[in-house]
Amino acid sequence: MNKQPFYELTPDTVIDAVESLGYLSDGRIMALNSYENRVYQVGIEEETPLIAKFYRPERWSDEQIKEEHQFMYELVEQELSVVAPMQQANGESLFSFQDFRFSLFERRGGRAPELDDPEHQFQLGRTIGRIHQVGQSRPFIHRPTLDIQSYGIDSADFISREFIPSTLKNAYDSLTSDLLREIDSAFKRAGDVKQIRVHGDCHAGNILWRDDTPHFVDFDDARMAPAVQDVWMFLTGDRQQQQLQIGEVIEGYNEFADFDPRELHLIEALRTLRMMHYAAWIARRWDDPAFPHNFSWFNTERYWGEHLLQLREQFSALQEPVLKLR
CATH class of the missing domain: 3.30.200.20 (Phosphorylase Kinase; domain 1)
Structure with missing residues (x-):
């Protein structure tokens, strides 16, 4: 390129x-x-x-x-x-x-949703439910699927081969191997969940809150994925807070689409895959001058040490019991 x-x-x-x-x-x-x-x-x-x-x-x-x-x-x-x-x-x-x-x-205006507000959580769930009602009506033919290979295995291989400092390579390789095994187990526990068309990148920056309504922008990462991919990024804070939040989101979601509770097994797996993929995304774009300029903290010994720490925390999160629906 x-x-x-x-x-x-x-x-x-x-x-x-x-x-x-x-x-x-x-x-x-x-x-x-x-x-x-x-x-x-x-x-x-x-x-x-x-x-x-x-x-x-x-x-x-x-x-x-x-x-x-x-x-x-x-x-x-x-x-x-x-x-x-x-x-x-x-x-x-x-x-x-x-x-x-x-x-x-x-041009549209708005502010980010308040992810700790139960009413915002409920409205976000309703809107995602409506989006998925359309998304499940037919598949993408040309756009990719979110999977362990592209988001996890390929990302870890690229970082290990091209970017991770030699002093951290053994620790990184061992940890990502363990993580990928846990992620694979989480997908197996979830079973044969349905792949549908999703937004794919539902962080707060891609949602404009205006007139008590969420307005969704930037479908650039739209792909085939489990429905929970468009849900888990609404969950913040500790486990108790996330347990309350998932209840509000799914209550709104189920007004328009049926959420499969088995997909709760995928929340931390998908969170981990996103973290691995994000690091590899920046690394793959490092030859683009805009990236060293805007991500000056990336590719330093300190960054990779913190990245390993975050991945270790995710390994612990993957061992925790899944969230429950009320």
């Missing part, structure tokens, strides 16, 4: 790309927080600014991006509040300009 995939994506290129679709920019442009892709707010003459998202080259195929868009349109058809890409008159939502692929979105 090009070590500087966005090198030629200058402010002028961004504005020219937006104007190629018939808009007239007022020249104002502001980069928004995004590292995997590049996202900008672009001012439009006498109109509300638009959000332009430029996709990282070689990450997704056109078919995979269009499949993500189609999922969002299905959700909008069911009157769910998701920020879907804008379409031209011919129905197109994925565009090209000077070798860059991009989409446009309406």
Whole structure:
């Protein structure tokens, strides 16, 4: 992959790309927080600014991006509040300009949900239940599945081979081997759970809370996965707090979709996989100059020591009894 995939994506290129679709920019442009892709707010003459998202080259195929868009349109058809890409008159939502692929979105405002508020938990559960009601109606064909191989085994192999300091390599290899064995056991205890289309990255930063309603953005990581993948990131604090939170979330969820309690076995397994995958994601992007600049704390002896400590804590969490539904 090009070590500087966005090198030629200058402010002028961004504005020219937006104007190629018939808009007239007022020249104002502001980069928004995004590292995997590049996202900008672009001012439009006498109109509300638009959000332009430029996709990282070689990450997704056109078919995979269009499949993500189609999922969002299905959700909008069911009157769910998701920020879907804008379409031209011919129905197109994925565009090209000077070798860059991009989409446009309406600008939406809001604040992060309060994950310790029972009412927010309940409303989040209801909304995810509605999203999954649509998500389970048919599968993705082109987008990937969240699995132990890609998120766990491949991530650990890459970090061990390319990044972990030699002084920590034996400890890392031993610990990740133990973790992967525990994760595999958790999936086996859960059994043959259903894989459905999910948002895939339901952290608080991808949810805008406005008018007592959660509005979901950024489906870039949408894939096939167990339903609980879109639930566990709402759980914070100690075990007692999480036990209360899961009750609120699933009570709301079950108003629109049936949550399979066996998936509770996967919460800590999926949390661990995300931690391993996140470290490998930064490592795989380390040749992109934006990553050393924005993740300056990464790839230091201190970082890897703390990463090992977090993984050891996850090993303990995987030994704990699963949360229960009330």
